[in-house]
Amino acid sequence: MVARSSEVRRSAVRSASPGAGGRRRRGAGRIAGLGLGAAALLVSLTGCDVGKAFGGFGWPQGGITPESQRMYDLWIASCIAALAVGVFVWGLIFWCVVRYRKRGNELPVQTRYNLPMEFLYTIAPILVVSVLFYYTAVVQTDVIKESKNPDVTVEVVAFKWNWQFNYRDGQGRDANTVASVLGTSEVIPVLVLPSGRSIRFEETSRDVIHSFWVPELLFKRDVMPGNVRNTFEVSRIDQEGAFVGRCAELCGSYHAFMNFELRVVSPEKYDQFLAAKKAGKSTQEALGAIGEPEYATETKPFDTRRDVNNFNPSDAQAGAGS
Template identity: 75%
Template sequence: MVARGSEVPPSVVRQSSSRDSRGRGQRRSLGRLAGLGAGGAALLVLLTGCDVGQTFDGFGWPQGGISPESHRMYDLWIGSVIAALAVGVFVWGLIFWCVIRYRKRGEALPVQTRFNMPMEFLYTIAPILVVSVLFYYTAIVQTGVNKVTDNPDVTVEVVGFKWNWQFNYRDRPGVDATTIASTLGTTEVIPILVLPTGRSIRIEETSRDVIHSFWVPELLFKRDVFPGNVRNVFQVSSLDQEGAFVGRCAELCGTYHSMMNFELRVVSPDEYDRFIAAKQGGQSTQDALASIGEAPLATTTRPFDTRRDVNNFGNASAAGAGS
């Protein structure tokens, strides 16, 4: 016979069961958070242990930049993609977890809740944090890329026209500066822009007719060349790799837009000084390049064929007479 005082009230049993259930739920939540943290740590170690951009071909961003500005833009892109992938993996994980964990089991309606404060807090604060961090680093990189100083080491005026380029080496920045040497491109000869490594370079752009666009892929950005009184100015803090790099017009400007190419030739500071001295001495760009041991003609592109013949114009002589 059991004494009445030894009976356990049902409410106590329910409370004990509820506490046990909450305890198990908390332990499962802690286990999931621990697993998520371990996975995130492993992913971080994996990503920092290799060149992510090189492994995944830059995630679509061009590689091989030759200036500090191009490296900063590249790093910003890689970091943004990694952040987007991390957020995507987290969201996809939550979706699939809900699909599996809360899939339909019988005809009973699952427990309905009006709100979940931790989840709502996460979905509100996390996007704000992500956007704030990306905005901060974007502003920092953009400010650095657009930074222009008053006393650059080299100033070059880039003049675009249909359909070629002229490069004027100037003694100082500004419209009133004096041109000390110049290179003019023609249909037969690709213009070559010679610049040194290790020096700050200011590019001042203007056009004689329509809008063109100055683009060297290895610089990882391009700048429009406007006609009139607008001078688009940008600066590269330095170039860190010698070599020949193709340049193009990236703005549809007319019939021969696709053939409006030039070449950027990056040389040592000593070779650059000798090149400018040779130009000031009256030598052509080709002779000046040869005098410093560089190929006199462009190696990354070639002159274009205007193709003004009977197949294109019907009467070639008549078409050429008025050109």
């Protein structure tokens, strides 16, 4: 027992030697260097299009509204911050594994507490969460903001299993529908909207819960039946072209067939399209009148397989399989 105690004391004396202080300083320097490296990596990553290189980290790319771009930027910054924290933590773990691995029978210095380290791993997560919460609140408030007098108001009516888009002369239930686009199983509905104008969407469903979603426009918005009338607004659409929209809520047997196309045109073409619709022309005729393809170009009707074979033929025997 005496020999063991003396060994422990000699070990303690050796650990308290001047060299131990140098090692601690070098260790602190390594940690500081690792932190600076992670910070430099974070700065360099935010200066380039990391989202494009990594597929948007799962977020839809190619946003066509300021709102979608703000959400995309927030998502990419959050992913980069999470990766930076992960690299820092993984670095510390592997550094401790290598630095404090067992060497012979001598134990490393046993530390009961370290106030700077405890302060760091208590305050750092609070700061990270606070920053993310702040920017999330700012972006969310901006994205769901609505104006009093938008330039265009569209009523989105969902039903099993297609869409109707009503162009309105005002906001709310009491407004009048001046033109309408109705989709069928054979013809994909085309929602024509102008670029550079604020647009309000008023959503309602005739039966069950659906979800209106154009990935490049905004996040999916639920379309509720009954007296619930969800509304949202985009300040403008920055890019003309055709974009696929779909129902993003499992609503029944033909849910996967509920596609539509968003066609963004210039304000002048939009006015001409709306005038043609008011004059009684069909959607296809109105699209042709403004020089646009008459039918959807980015999606097509699905084979619904709605024929006699879907049901029980009158001459089928009871219990016969198919």
